[in-house]
Amino acid sequence: SRGKAGVFSLWLEQRPFWCWKTSWVENFLPCNSYIDSYDPSTGEVYCRVPDSGKEEVEAAVEAARAAFPGWSARSPQERSQVLHRLADLLEQSLEELAQAESKDQGKTITLARTMDIPRSVQNFRFFASSILHHTSECTQMDHVGCLHYTVRAPVGIAGLISPWNLPLYLLTWKIAPAIAAGNTVIAKPSELTSVTAWMMCKLLEKAGVPPGVVNIVFGTGPRVGEALVSHPEVPLISFTGSQPTAERITQLSAPHCKRLSLELGGKNPAIIFEDANLEECIPTTVRSSFANQACPLGFGLLGEICLCTSRIFVQKSIYSEFLKRFLEATRLWKVGIPSDPSASMGALISKAHLEKVRSYIKKARAEGAQILCGEGVDKLSLPPRNQGGYFMLPTVITDIKDESCCMKEEIFGPVTCVVPFDSEEEVIKRANSVKYGLAATVWSSNVGRIHRVAKKLQSGLVWTNCWLIRELNLPFGGMKSSGVGREGAKDSYEFFTEVKTITIKH
Numbered sequence: 061s062r063g064k065a066g067v068f069s070l071w072l073e074q075r076p077f078w079c080w081k082t083s084w085v086e087n088f089l090p091c092n093s094y095i096d097s098y099d100p101s102t103g104e105v106y107c108r109v110p111d112s113g114k115e116e117v118e119a120a121v122e123a124a125r126a127a128f129p130g131w132s133a134r135s136p137q138e139r140s141q142v143l144h145r146l147a148d149l150l151e152q153s154l155e156e157l158a159q160a161e162s163k164d165q166g167k168t169i170t171l172a173r174t175m176d177i178p179r180s181v182q183n184f185r186f187f188a189s190s191i192l193h194h195t196s197e198c199t200q201m202d203h204v205g206c207l208h209y210t211v212r213a214p215v216g217i218a219g220l221i222s223p224w225n226l227p228l229y230l231l232t233w234k235i236a237p238a239i240a241a242g243n244t245v246i247a248k249p250s251e252l253t254s255v256t257a258w259m260m261c262k263l264l265e266k267a268g269v270p271p272g273v274v275n276i277v278f279g280t281g282p283r284v285g286e287a288l289v290s291h292p293e294v295p296l297i298s299f300t301g302s303q304p305t306a307e308r309i310t311q312l313s314a315p316h317c318k319r320l321s322l323e324l325g326g327k328n329p330a331i332i333f334e335d336a337n338l339e340e341c342i343p344t345t346v347r348s349s350f351a352n353q354a355c356p357l358g359f360g361l362l363g364e365i366c367l368c369t370s371r372i373f374v375q376k377s378i379y380s381e382f383l384k385r386f387l388e389a390t391r392l393w394k395v396g397i398p399s400d401p402s403a404s405m406g407a408l409i410s411k412a413h414l415e416k417v418r419s420y421i422k423k424a425r426a427e428g429a430q431i432l433c434g435e436g437v438d439k440l441s442l443p444p445r446n447q448g449g450y451f452m453l454p455t456v457i458t459d460i461k462d463e464s465c466c467m468k469e470e471i472f473g474p475v476t477c478v479v480p481f482d483s484e485e486e487v488i489k490r491a492n493s494v495k496y497g498l499a500a501t502v503w504s505s506n507v508g509r510i511h512r513v514a515k516k517l518q519s520g521l522v523w524t525n526c527w528l529i530r531e532l533n534l535p536f537g538g539m540k541s542s543g544v545g546r547e548g549a550k551d552s553y554e555f556f557t558e559v560k561t562i563t564i565k566h
């Protein structure tokens with residue numbers, strides 16, 4: 061969105077073989093330095109992203125500061141209408157956005173079309189509605205003649221930083237509640253996946269978002285990301301990404317006592333008891349480990365989702381049967397080019413990430429673990445044009461110790477470990493033995509056991525006999541190194557507003 065100052069920090073330069081024109085650059089800061097952006101399905105550079113820094117953050121802060129009084133003074137109803145209009149415009153561009161997200165990120169077009177972009181639209185509609193339904197607290201103390209009540213107000217300029225795995229989806233999950241509550245924002249998408257954020261910028265003005273309310277800066281974490289986090293006029297940072305980056309953001313924020321929301325990685329366990337319904341459990345667990353295909357609920361993934369299962373604990377009595385059927389189901393998972401409608405998985409995000417994921421498999425092999433399918437075992441077949449793409453087969457590891465780095469660290473790729481367990485007590489201890497605590501899955505037909513285990517798991521989310529069914533009103537987020545704070549209707553509202561308690565004595 062253009063700031064009052066008439067400068068702004070965003071524009072992408074498109075290579076001729078990609079579809080967008082370069083004409084939309086008026087009123088933006090001139091850009092002298094770019095980052096190459098790769099098409100993960102071919103390994104070729106297909107567009108360039110501005111490599112912004114302090115100067116662009118300053119311009120964005122100036123615009124956000126100027127816009128804040130007007131935007132925060134609007135009624136929730138007025139802001140809600142703007143969010144609805146933006147949702148409608150995104151929906152009208154759904155196909156174009158889905159194609160772009162798939163090209164930029166490597167995921168299948170089917171997934172972007174059925175999950176990423178519809179959910180981005182839903183994020184705006186959801187917060188457009190939920191902002192109308194908050195109430196404040198009030199309590200009386202008659203014995204001293206007092207009435208206490210709370211009021212909430214937007215905090216100011218919110219810094220929003222998102223990762224590459226769900227580009228527009230996660231960026232809008234932050235922008236929508238922040239502006240609905242009356243803040244102005246400076247948002248930074250991942251430098252690896254900036255294109256849909258850039259496309260959305262073009263819709264902001266049309267939707268009636270006033271200049272300076274939504275500012276998007278493009279570039280790398282160490283340059284523009286740190287400039288944003290360190291800026292003294294940005295009092296709150298909502299970050300989704302990796303734990304090491306969160307550590308850095310926490311350090312930079314500390315001198316300013318900034319309010320932080322941190323949504324980080326996971327090492328999510330699935331616990332499968334002998335009385336589990338394997339007919340439902342196996343396809344869901346394959347999907348929760350690797351899938352990149354829209355499932356009936358409209359979700360899907362690629363092992364590159366923070367909620368993915370990466371440690372599967374199976375009770376010993378059904379271990380062999382589970383493993384056999386799980387492998388059969390995994391082998392049916394098709395890795396293909398993103399435009400192939402029959403493909404379940406597209407490409408990984410980058411060469412560096414592919415190498416990182418492969419290095420974990422190499423380490424597991426060196427430790428004596430068995431790789432039962434996928435990387436180094438089966439052959440991947442791709443069209444000649446995509447031979448340089450960052451594709452990888454879903455990989456299953458067994459005979460691996462809990463202390464192995466594949467069982468402890470977040471790999472964030474289509475890799476899962478399957479290990480046996482004996483007792484309920486033992487599996488809870490092992491599931492909780494990692495530093496992360498984001499999501500867990502429990503499969504059993506014993507409701508008492510489900511309740512007991514779910515309560516004892518150190519995990520912000522526990523799905524039982526299902527996976528990834530979300531209710532956006534309820535808190536989302538992780539424990540331990542998986543994050544600080546929660547997101548959702550009430551939680552995001554509380555994060556993006558400052559509360560004040562007022563006491564009246566009569």
Ligand code: NAD
Nearest residue numbers: 222223224249250280281285286301302305323324325366
């Ligand atoms: P990342 O931490 O490398 O980057 C995330 C964002 O932070 C990017 O926009 C990046 O440019 C920016 N950044 C990097 N260094 C920075 C710095 N020093 N200062 C400010 N900003 C900086 O993470 P990623 O590789 O893009 O994403 C993958 C990670 O995100 C995984 O760990 C995954 O589990 C996590 N994730 C968590 C959730 C959740 O809801 N809990 C959702 C999706 C992804």
